Amino acid sequence: xxxxxxxIIELLDSQGKLVRLTKPVNPRFEMPALMKTLEDEAKxxxxxxxxxxxxxxxxxxxxxxxRFGLIFNEDGNEDFTYEQAGQxxxxxxxxxxxxxxxxxxxxxxxxxxGSDIDLNSLPAPTFxxxxxxxxxxxxxxxxxxxxxxxxxxxxxxxxTDSQHLLINASGLSDLRKAYVWHKENNxxxxxAMVLGAPPALLMAAASKTPxxxxxxxxxxxxxxxSIDVIMGPDSGLPIPVDCEMAFETVVDLDNMxxxxxxxxxxxxxxxxxxxCKVTSMLQRNDAMFYTLMAGRAKEHNTLGYLTVYGITxxxxxxxxxxxxxxxxxxVHFDTKIGPLMHLVIxxxxxxxxxxxxxxxxxxxxxxxxxxxxxxxxxxxxxxxxVDPNDMDDVEWATWTRMGRSEKLHAFQDFVTWEVDRAALPxxxxxxxxxxxxxxxxxxxxxxxPIIPNEEEVKLKDYI
Numbered sequence: 272x273x274x275x276x277x278x279i280i281e282l283l284d285s286q287g288k289l290v291r292l293t294k295p296v297n298p299r300f301e302m303p304a305l306m307k308t309l310e311d312e313a314k315x316x317x318x319x320x321x322x323x324x325x326x327x328x329x330x331x332x333x334x335x336x337x338r339f340g341l342i343f344n345e346d347g348n349e350d351f352t353y354e355q356a357g358q359x360x361x362x363x364x365x366x367x368x369x370x371x372x373x374x375x376x377x378x379x380x381x382x383x384x385g386s387d388i389d390l391n392s393l394p395a396p397t398f399x400x401x402x403x404x405x406x407x408x409x410x411x412x413x414x415x416x417x418x419x420x421x422x423x424x425x426x427x428x429x430x431t432d433s434q435h436l437l438i439n440a441s442g443l444s445d446l447r448k449a450y451v452w453h454k455e456n457n458x459x460x461x462x463a464m465v466l467g468a469p470p471a472l473l474m475a476a477a478s479k480t481p482x483x484x485x486x487x488x489x490x491x492x493x494x495x496x497s498i499d500v501i502m503g504p505d506s507g508l509p510i511p512v513d514c515e516m517a518f519e520t521v522v523d524l525d526n527m528x529x530x531x532x533x534x535x536x537x538x539x540x541x542x543x544x545x546x547c548k549v550t551s552m553l554q555r556n557d558a559m560f561y562t563l564m565a566g567r568a569k570e571h572n573t574l575g576y577l578t579v580y581g582i583t584x585x586x587x588x589x590x591x592x593x594x595x596x597x598x599x600x601x602v603h604f605d606t607k608i609g610p611l612m613h614l615v616i617x618x619x620x621x622x623x624x625x626x627x628x629x630x631x632x633x634x635x636x637x638x639x640x641x642x643x644x645x646x647x648x649x650x651x652x653x654x655x656x657v658d659p660n661d662m663d664d665v666e667w668a669t670w671t672r673m674g675r676s677e678k679l680h681a682f683q684d685f686v687t688w689e690v691d692r693a694a695l696p697x698x699x700x701x702x703x704x705x706x707x708x709x710x711x712x713x714x715x716x717x718x719x720p721i722i723p724n725e726e727e728v729k730l731k732d733y734i
Contacts, residue, residue, distance in 0.1 A: 273494045274342050275513055276467045276561075279332055282347045283315045290316045297322050298405065299397040306396070306564045310334055313569075317559070321394035328394040328560045330409065333473075334569040336576075342470045357580035359493050360478045363471070364581075367484055368491030370421075370498045376512025377555035379501060388552045389433045390518075398565040399533035405430045406532055408563040408571070410464040410518075411476040412438060413487075413508050416445055417452045421509060423476045423486035425574070427565075428464060429530045429544070436520060437530050437544040438462055445482075450524060450545065460522040461506040462547065467515025467561040469498060477577040505550045515561060516554040520547035533566040534610070579604050579612070586614075586643070589636065594629065596620060601659035611648035615659035618652060623711055626652035630680055630704030644685040644702050651705045656719050668707040672717055680704035 274282065283289040290309055296302045298321050309316045315331040333339065340351030343359070395405035407428040416422050422445045429437040440446035446462075453460040468476070475489040487509060491497040500509035506519040526546040534540040563571045583602040591597055599617040614633070620626065629652060634644040653659060657668045673679065682702040693700050709717040 272343065272345055273471060273496075274347075276470060276515065277513075279341050279470060280315070280317075280329060280559075282341055283332065286347070288313070288315055290314045292316060292318050293320055295320045295322050298324070298328075298394050300400070302328070302394070302396045303398040303564060306330060306562070307568065310564055310569045318394060324392055324394040324560075326392070326394050326558065326560045328396075328562050329467075330562045330564065331570055333470075333573050336573060338573070339470075339474070353576060353580070356474070356577060357584070360474055360489070360577055361581065361584075363475060363489040363492030364478070364480055364484060366492045367488035368495070368497045370485070370487040370491060370500050370509055372509065373499050373501060373512060376499060376501055378510060378512050378514055378517060378553050380556045381554045381558075382504065383552040383554070384550070388549050390430045390436065390549065390552075391433050393430065394560050394562075395430055396562060396565075402532050402565075403429055403530040406565065407436070407464065407466065408565050409561040410466050411468050411472065412446060413463045413465060413510065414446065414449060414461065415508065416449055416482070418482065420483060421485040421487055422446070422449070423472060423490075425476055426464070427532055429532075431528070431546065434549050436464065436518065436547045436549060437528050438464065438520070438522070438547050439530070439542045439544040441542075450522070453522070454524040460524065461508060462520050462522055463503050463506050463508045463510055464518045464520065465510060465514045466517070467559060469494075469511050469513065472498060472511060473574060474577055477574045479578060479581050503551070503553070510553065513555075515558045516552065518549045519551045519553070520549050522547050576604060582638075582646075583612075586638070589638075590616065590633070593632075593636075594618070596625070598655040599659050603662065609648060612646055613649045613651070614643075614647050615651045615653060615662075615665050617655045617657055617659050618708070619655050620708055620711075623708075626678070626706035626708055627680060627704075630706070634682060634685065634702055634704070642685075644682070647702070649703045649705070651707055653707045654709055656721075657707070665707070669705055672707050672709050673705065674710065674713070678706035680706070 296318055310331050313334050318328040321328055336353045336356055337349030337351050339356045340349045341347055395407055397405045410428055411423050412426040413423050424444060426446055427439045471493040472490040474493055475486040480486050480489055487498055499512045501512055503510050503519045510517045523546045527543045528546055529543050531541045587600060590600060596618045597616055598619055601615050603613040630650050633650050636643040651665055653668045658664045684699045685702050686699055
């Protein structure tokens with residue numbers, strides 16, 4: 272079974288996890304301040320009285336991995352893990368179910384065109400003091416790639432006036448590639464931006480999907496049933512029938528505009544995006560505006576973790592195949608340590624030179640379209656008595672087993688991911704490697720105190 276976007280909201284409401292805010296709220300700064308507080312308390316929310324708007328604004332639905340259980344668990348509990356969510360996506364990619372075209376649905380209940388379109392009437396927040404303006408942060412963009420396949424991804428959008436959006440696309444995204452192709456081939460490009468999409472499509476849109484597989488079909492595979500769509504009246508693009516609202520746009524690739532938003536790594540990101548004319552606005556009756564808290568926020572990051580799930584699983588497999596001395600490893604993607612990954616590897620080493628060699632080789636490891644250093648900021652090598660998943664344990668090893676300065680390795684001039692805002696103007700930034708293993712000559716002096724069979728002794732058995 273699976274639940275729709277609205278069913279998730281109703282379930283959270285019935286469980287007492289949905290806060291309704293009825294007092295007037297200013298969408299500029301005041302609303303985001305409340306959104307952040309609510310997210311910290313793991314509360315979903317509905318703003319029912321946003322100044323300047325007749326729409327309700329909803330968010331905070333997926334503030335933890337457990338919340339994905341609301342989609343799939345029959346009893347609506349939050350017993351769901353990162354591994355389960357990631358495997359749902361992996362299975363959806365391996366077993367896609369094509370979307371199903373229908374003739375009607377809730378999204379066609381209201382079709383606005385011309386002067387009836389007013390993006391300024393949306394309760395879109397302005398999040399941070401240096402943001403360019405109000406952004407759509409929870410919209411998924413649907414477009415046709417040059418190979419003809421339908422693509423769906425998360426793309427932040429700045430509202431510039433009543434009928435225009437900027438649709439941003441990161442450097443390696445399929446949308447950026449499509450922008451380049453349409454520009455070079457002088458082809459018209461259309462994008463449909465969708466708010467309140469089916470939850471499985473949100474999961475699929477956040478993932479990395481092969482070029483010949485559509486995220487719409489992956490969402491069908493995640494659900495075990497096809498996604499019903501109508502074909503947009505202006506764009507001809509497939510739009511889920513039960514989404515809250517959709518904006519069909521024509522992209523002006525000759526008009527690129529700078530815009531800034533606070534990003535998930537708790538830094539500002541400035542991008543250039545094309546001006547897009549909204550030609551139609553589709554919405555169901557009583558449509559709600561779905562919004563994600565920008566910056567270093569729970570719901571944003573929870574969906575973002577699905578982006579790197581497949582990458583991390585592939586990386587783990589590649590490392591284990593390359594190094595037989597690896598006993599355990601963990602990839603840490605947590606915005607409290609920045610937007611890039613931190614890799615911790617436990618080994619049984621046979622010489623003190625091994626960690627340094629591994630660190631250099633790992634940063635240079637070919638991941639297909641980039642080297643590992645492109646998205647890994649730090650690599651830490653530890654002994655096999657340290658748990659790579661426990662960063663407290665890793666920090667302890669770092670500062671108790673690093674007696675020589677040679678065990679700290681600094682690298683410069685690595686080409687980096689654009690979300691690494693510390694990068695120099697040439698697009699490079701530093702990387703760090705740490706050998707936190709015991710020196711073999713002093714291994715007996717650095718033994719970690721342990722209680723034998725500690726995990727087998729349970730307090731409840733003695734009370």
